[in-house]
Amino acid sequence: MDQLTQTLRGALVLEEDAFVRMRDAEDSFVGGLMTIVVISLVVGLVISLVSFVTAVGASPAQEMVEVQQGMRQALEMMRGFGAFGEGPEAEEFWRIFINNFEAGIAIGERVTDVVVDTTPAPKPVVDIFQALGQWVSYPFGWVSTWMFYGVLTLVFAKLLGGVATIREMLATTSLVAVPHLLDAFGFIPYVGFLVSVIAFLWGLLVYVKGTAIANRFDTGRAFLAIVAPFIVLFALIMLFVLFVLFLVLISN
Amino acid sequence: MENDTSTFRQALDALLLRDSAYQSMRDSPSPLTRGLILIVSVGVVVALVSIVGALLTWFTSPDLGAIQEAVRQGMRDMPWWDQIPSGERQEVDEIIRQQFNIGWQIARVFAPSVTNAVVNVILNPVTLVIGWLVYGLLAFLAARVLGGRGRLDQTYGTTALAVAPRMLGVVQVVPYVQTAGLGIWALICNYLAIKNTHDLSPWRAFWATVIPFILLVLFVIGLGILGGFIAAFAIQGGL
Numbered sequence: 001m002d003q004l005t006q007t008l009r010g011a012l013v014l015e016e017d018a019f020v021r022m023r024d025a026e027d028s029f030v031g032g033l034m035t036i037v038v039i040s041l042v043v044g045l046v047i048s049l050v051s052f053v054t055a056v057g058a059s060p061a062q063e064m065v066e067v068q069q070g071m072r073q074a075l076e077m078m079r080g081f082g083a084f085g086e087g088p089e090a091e092e093f094w095r096i097f098i099n100n101f102e103a104g105i106a107i108g109e110r111v112t113d114v115v116v117d118t119t120p121a122p123k124p125v126v127d128i129f130q131a132l133g134q135w136v137s138y139p140f141g142w143v144s145t146w147m148f149y150g151v152l153t154l155v156f157a158k159l160l161g162g163v164a165t166i167r168e169m170l171a172t173t174s175l176v177a178v179p180h181l182l183d184a185f186g187f188i189p190y191v192g193f194l195v196s197v198i199a200f201l202w203g204l205l206v207y208v209k210g211t212a213i214a215n216r217f218d219t220g221r222a223f224l225a226i227v228a229p230f231i232v233l234f235a236l237i238m239l240f241v242l243f244v245l246f247l248v249l250i251s252n
Numbered sequence: 253m254e255n256d257t258s259t260f261r262q263a264l265d266a267l268l269l270r271d272s273a274y275q276s277m278r279d280s281p282s283p284l285t286r287g288l289i290l291i292v293s294v295g296v297v298v299a300l301v302s303i304v305g306a307l308l309t310w311f312t313s314p315d316l317g318a319i320q321e322a323v324r325q326g327m328r329d330m331p332w333w334d335q336i337p338s339g340e341r342q343e344v345d346e347i348i349r350q351q352f353n354i355g356w357q358i359a360r361v362f363a364p365s366v367t368n369a370v371v372n373v374i375l376n377p378v379t380l381v382i383g384w385l386v387y388g389l390l391a392f393l394a395a396r397v398l399g400g401r402g403r404l405d406q407t408y409g410t411t412a413l414a415v416a417p418r419m420l421g422v423v424q425v426v427p428y429v430q431t432a433g434l435g436i437w438a439l440i441c442n443y444l445a446i447k448n449t450h451d452l453s454p455w456r457a458f459w460a461t462v463i464p465f466i467l468l469v470l471f472v473i474g475l476g477i478l479g480g481f482i483a484a485f486a487i488q489g490g491l
Contacts, residue, residue, distance in 0.1 A: 029269045099331040107326030114322045118315035126312040133428025140420075144433015147440065158455070165454075166440060167269055 004031060011175035011206055019213035022171045029167045032174030036146050037139045039177040044138025046184040052131035056124060060112040068105045075101070146174060149229075153211055156228040162215030172210035176203045259286050263294075266413035266441055267420075274410045274448035278402065283409020291384055291415050295377030298421040299369070306369035309427040316363060320356045324349070364427075384412060390464035391446055398460050400450025410445035414438045 003021070010018025025031050075098075078084065084094050119126060147170065154162070154169045164172075179202035186192040204226075212222035265273035277283055327333070327348070336344050385408075392400075392407040402410075417437035423429050439461065447457035 027268070027270075033268070096331065103326070103330040106329065107323055110322045110326050111319055114318045115314040118318045119313060120310070121312045129308060129312045129427050132426055133430075136423055136426050137428075137430040137432075140429075140431050140433055144436055147436045148433065151436065151440065155458070166443065170269075 004034070007031075008035065008175065008178050011178050011210075012202075014205060014209050016209075016213065019172050019175065019210055022175060022210075023164075023168045023214055025171065028171035032146075032171040033143070035174045036142050036177050039181055040139045040142035041135070043181065043184045044135045047187060048131045048135035048138075050187045051134060052127055055127040055130070060116060061109070064105070064109050064112050067108070071101070071105075142177065146170070146176070149173075152229045153225050157211060157215045157217075157222070157225040159228075160215075160217070160221045160225050162211075162217055162221075162225065164211075164214035164216075168214045169211070172214040173207055175210055176207045179203045179206060259290050263290055263413055263416040263419065266444075267416035267437075269440065269444060271444065271448055273413060274445050277409045277413055278406045278449050280409065282405075283412075284405040287384070287409045287412025288381065290412050291380050292377045294415045294419055295380045296373060298418060298424070299372040299376040301422045302372060302424045303366065303369045305424040305427050305429070306364050306366045308425075309364045310366055312427060316356070316360060320352075324352060327352075380415060380418070384408070384415070386468075387411060387442070387464050390467055391442070391460055394463040395446050395450040395452060395457075395460040398450075398452060398456040400446070400452055400456075400460065402449035402451070406449050407446070410449045411442055414441035414445055416441060 007018045007021050011022075022028060022031060079094060084090050084097070116123070121129075150170050150173050151166070153173070154164060154166060157164060157169070180199045182195045182199035182202075185195045188195070207226060208219050208222045211225055212219045215222065215225070262273045262277055266277075277286065280286060328345070333341075388408045388411045389404070391411060392402070392404050395402065395407065415438070417434040420434060421431055424431060443457055443461040446452065446460045447454070450457070450460065452460060
């Protein structure tokens with residue numbers, strides 16, 4: 001366990017030994033899986049707890065009033081900027097629009113009442129189960145992203161001369177999760193977004209290093225292997241667009 | 253019983269991508285039977301556990317029918333409703349009701365329900381077994397074309413271990429859990445299964461793993477095109 005902690009700490013400062021230790025460990029995949037699962041559970045616990053506290057503190061009716069007020073303010077602001085035009089026709093349009101908007105909000109209020117009236121369990125129990133479900137789902141989301149992108153990158157790394165096995169690749173790239181511990185602070189307004197951006201960029205550096213070490217090649221090729229799936233996807237989309245354009249031209 | 257325990261242990265090792273699990277399944281005396289037992293067991297156990305999850309989801313969810321009625325009633329109270337000429341209202345209401353119900357029926361199919369969960373006790377293992385039989389055969393053919401040396405029963409035995417990630421579906425005992433992404437884990441397990449059974453190089457094993465999926469996608473596209481042709485022919489022929 002001490003060695004794993006040391007490896008995780010080393011990964012944060014892109015220490016080569018940390019990645020090599022992870023790659024060459026006897027049960028490298030298990031180490032990687034543990035890293036992802038534990039970190040995602042920590043991050044998920046914080047986020048789910050915050051969601052739970054927020055949900056317990058709010059009443060559905062109050063939430064509806066807040067939504068209505070927020071949307072009304074936004075619409076009034078848009079109207080102030082002339083988004084709905086000017087003159088008698090625009091006034092008439094605004095009147096009809098607002099009437100339908102209020103009716104839409106009334107549907108929302110009615111549905112909120114139905115949700116409260118027809119749910120067998122009391123609201124705190126619902127909130128607990130929803131938070132628990134959200135928390136338990138976290139490792140699945142993280143593991144699937146890690147595996148999916150790991151396989152995709154490995155395919156391109158192999159094309160670029162990489163020699164990693166699937167286990168080595170997943171083991172070294174699992175260290176990407178370490179900087180993402182910062183995502184636990186994602187719920188803080190404004191600061192949370194900034195912290196998430198830092199975690200992403202830091203994670204990207206760790207991922208490049210992990211791919212390079214697993215494949216025994218330089219970081220330039222590792223970076224190329226990581227961005228290649230996006231380049232190929234973009235090329236495929238462009239090809240599809242060109243194909244559709246070609247069909248349209250032919251049919252004309 | 254001992255055999256079942258060792259198959260279960262193999263499945264756990266397969267989940268952790270240990271080659272030894274695939275190799276011992278390949279070399280076991282009856283890989284096909286063991287694979288079948290594993291798949292059916294996982295399918296039934298996960299479906300049974302999911303019933304508890306579905307019950308808890310029902311306990312903590314509102315009545316979809318009541319929400320549907322509230323939305324429908326609310327739509328009729330909207331200002332645009334009054335602008336419809338009274339003589340046409342019944343007809344418009346009927347058209348809206350039909351369209352509206354289609355959407356809700358689709359939502360009901362995908363919404364977790366206790367009935368669906370109970371039906372899944374039968375449906376889940378059957379679907380898994382059919383998928384395994386089709387995939388195993390196609391993977392075996394692809395591997396053989398690419399120079400593989402494994403037998404069909406060995407391929408079935410080892411690819412059955414790719415059901416291992418689905419064992420994690422037992423967490424669905426907790427409502428609202430999303431177990432997305434287990435498919436990619438199963439795909440990696442299939443890759444190791446084919447590689448170890450047929451003694452293929454990494455690239456060949458990769459192609460033998462994905463070719464069955466490519467073939468299945470092509471088959472579905474082919475069916476779609478064929479269906480389109482038949483429909484067009486029927487319309488033109490006035491059938």
